[in-house]
Every structure is written in C-alpha cells, then in structure tokens.
Amino acid sequence: MIENVKAIYILISSPKDVQKERVIAEKILYEWNSIFTEEKQIVLLPLKWESDVYSDMSGPPQIVINEQIVEKCDMVIGIFWNRIGTKTENYVSGSVEEIEMAIKRKKDVMIYFSNSKEYKNECIDMDQRKEVDNYKFSLQNRGLYFEYCSHNEFEKILKKQFEKRFSKEDYRNKQNGNERDIERVPKINKSIIKEFYKVLYNIMEYNSRNKTPNMADIISSTGVNKLLVAEIINTLRVYRMIDVKYTTGIDPYYQIKESGRSFLSRFQ
Numbered sequence: 001m002i003e004n005v006k007a008i009y010i011l012i013s014s015p016k017d018v019q020k021e022r023v024i025a026e027k028i029l030y031e032w033n034s035i036f037t038e039e040k041q042i043v044l045l046p047l048k049w050e051s052d053v054y055s056d057m058s059g060p061p062q063i064v065i066n067e068q069i070v071e072k073c074d075m076v077i078g079i080f081w082n083r084i085g086t087k088t089e090n091y092v093s094g095s096v097e098e099i100e101m102a103i104k105r106k107k108d109v110m111i112y113f114s115n116s117k118e119y120k121n122e123c124i125d126m127d128q129r130k131e132v133d134n135y136k137f138s139l140q141n142r143g144l145y146f147e148y149c150s151h152n153e154f155e156k157i158l159k160k161q162f163e164k165r166f167s168k169e170d171y172r173n174k175q176n177g178n179e180r181d182i183e184r185v186p187k188i189n190k191s192i193i194k195e196f197y198k199v200l201y202n203i204m205e206y207n208s209r210n211k212t213p214n215m216a217d218i219i220s221s222t223g224v225n226k227l228l229v230a231e232i233i234n235t236l237r238v239y240r241m242i243d244v245k246y247t248t249g250i251d252p253y254y255q256i257k258e259s260g261r262s263f264l265s266r267f268q
Contacts, residue, residue, distance in 0.1 A: 005037060011047045011073035013098040015083035015128075018114065022048065024155045025077055027246050032162055034237040040166060043234050047073050051215075051251065062088040062097055076102040077158075081114035082124050084131035092131050103142075110161065111145040112154065198222045199232045200264060203242060204256045212245055212253035236260065 012025050029044040037043050047069045056064045070076075078099045085093030091100060102109050113136055139145055146161075148154040202222050206213040213221070219229055233254065236242045241260030245253040 006042045008042050008044050008075065009047050009069075009073045010044055010075045010077060011069060011098065011102070012077050012079070013095045014079040015081075015085035015093065015095055017081050017083045018079045020151050021079045021081075021112075021114070021154055023246055023252075024151060025079070025158060026252065027244070028155065028159050028162060030234070030237055030244055030252070031159075032166070033234050034240065036166065037234070037238050042166070043231075044166075045230065045234075060089060062094045065094065066098070066101060070098050070101055073102070073107065075108040075110070078109065078111040079114070080112070080132050080135070081116065082132065083128045084135060092135065096135060108165075109143070110158075110165075111139065111143075112158070113145060113147045114154070115147050115149050116151075118150075192228070195222070195224045195228055196232050196235075197264070199224060199229055200236060200241065200256065200260055203254045204261065204264060207256050212255055214251040214253050216251065218254075 010029060012022050014022060026046045026048075029046050033043050049065050049069065053065055053068050056068070058064065059067075076099055078095060080095070085095045088094050088097050091097035099109055099111065113132070136145070146157055148157055199218055199222055202218055203213060206217065206221075215226070215229060215233065218224070218233075219226055222229070224232075233242070236254075237244065239259070241257055241263060243255040243257055245255055
C-alpha cells in the first residue's frame with residue numbers, strides 16, 4: 001500500500017434536495033484518488049453526516065455534527081438548490097452553519113448553487129427558496145461561488161476545479177491552523193495483509209453472488225474497522241483492483257476487476 005499519504009477530509013454539506021450532487025461529489029473524490037494519490041501523496045476522504053456521525057445525546061444535533069465532522073474536516077463543499085435546510089440555534093440552517101464555521105476557521109470552502117428547473121412533481125417551499133437567494137446574495141462580496149444548470153454541468157465544473165485546486169499548492173505542507181500530522185496509509189505487511197485480503201476477497205465473494213457490496217456490507221461481513229476499510233478501498237482504487245458503482249443511493253458499491261482477482265490468486 002502507499003506510504004506517507006496525507007488524508008484530506010472533505011465535508012460535503014448540503015440540504016436534502018441535492019442528493020444526486022452529493023453522490024457526484026463523492027464519486028469525483030474517489031476518481032481523483034485513483035489518478036493522483038500516488039503523485040500528490042494525498043488522499044481525499046469524504047465526510048457526510050449520514051455515514052460519518054454516530055449517535056450522541058450530549059447536545060443539539062448540529063452541535064454534535066460540528067464536533068464529530070465539521071471540526072475534523074480540512075475543506076467543505078457546499079451545495080444548494082431550492083432548500084436552505086433546517087434552522088439551527090444560531091444560523092438559518094445546518095449547512096450554512098457548517099460553511100460559516102469552516103470559513104471562520106480559515107478552512108477551504110467551495111460553494112455551488114443549482115439553477116436547475118427540473119422540479120418534476122416537487123413542491124417548492126418559497127420560504128426556503130428565499131433563504132437560499134438571501135444566502136447567495138450575502139456571499140457575493142465575500143468570495144467566489146459557482147452556479148450550474150444540470151447534474152452533468154455540476155460534475156464537469158467540480159472535477160475541473162478539483163484538479164486545479166489540488167495542483168495549486170502542496171497540501172502536504174499546507175498550514176491553515178487546522179493542520180494535523182500526516183496520516184499514514186499502512187503498508188501491506190504481516191500486520192494488515194490479512195485485513196487487506198479479507199476486504200478484497202469479500203468484494204469478490206459478493207460479486208460471485210451477483211451482488212455489489214457497499215462499505216457497510218464489507219465492515220459487517222469482515223469485522224474490519226471502518227478507517228482501515230476506507231484506506232484499503234482507496235488503495236484498491238489507486239491500483240485499479242476494483243471499480244466503483246454509483247446508484248441513486250448515498251454510498252458507492254464495489255466491483256472487483258481482473259487485476260484484483262489476479263492479486264487474490266497469489267494467496268490461494
């Protein structure tokens with residue numbers, strides 16, 4: 001596996017009406033990893049409240065989310081369409097609070113607004129829409145946001161801007177007040193080769209039953225902890241041993257490639 005790789009945690013922050021964009025953003029992160037991780041020695045890891053927050057009754061929901069993932073992240077991708085989100089104690093919505101908290105802490109923030117007219121049968125809450133417009137207006141003199149009209153356009157814009165953003169400077173040496181020690185992705189050695197094999201074999205086993213597992217399936221089936229599974233999945237992608245399949249759901253699914261089967265055959 002790749003040594004001395006720095007993990008960059010990227011929070012995907014948005015209301016519930018841009019689920020497709022959330023999936024696209026996560027897909028772009030993993031695609032970037034498969035192409036650039038070896039060269040740049042960084043790996044981009046998505047953070048989402050629905051998959052990276054655990055139950056905690058110590059405070060209001062947004063405070064818990066802030067403590068668990070907003071404080072941890074290095075960057076925020078904010079996405080809005082017709083909804084601003086649910087009001088919190090101090091802000092018009094949780095997504096706005098996450099973005100403003102990141103800006104105050106001088107973290108990188110990239111914001112996108114949808115101008116899509118594909119409402120279908122969805123009833124637009126005009127109060128929510130007004131709050132989106134108000135927030136967009138408040139950002140005009142504070143920085144640069146981008147607008148898009150379709151999912152395809154959003155994907156093209158975000159992919160292009162990610163390539164520019166991470167070629168702009170060396171993130172391994174970046175200091176912004178939130179810097180952590182470099183997180184290391186472990187080698188394939190005796191201590192973790194068992195887990196590496198177990199994860200890849202589990203994906204192949206699912207595929208042999210015409211099923212494609214997501215990360216939760218792999219963790220449940222193998223007993224390997226989430227952080228190590230995430231690192232192994234990213235390494236498998238970098239070395240093109242697996243493909244990632246995206247559906248209308250939140251989490252991606254994994255399909256073993258021939259190179260992955262060849263790797264496993266060495267241990268048969």
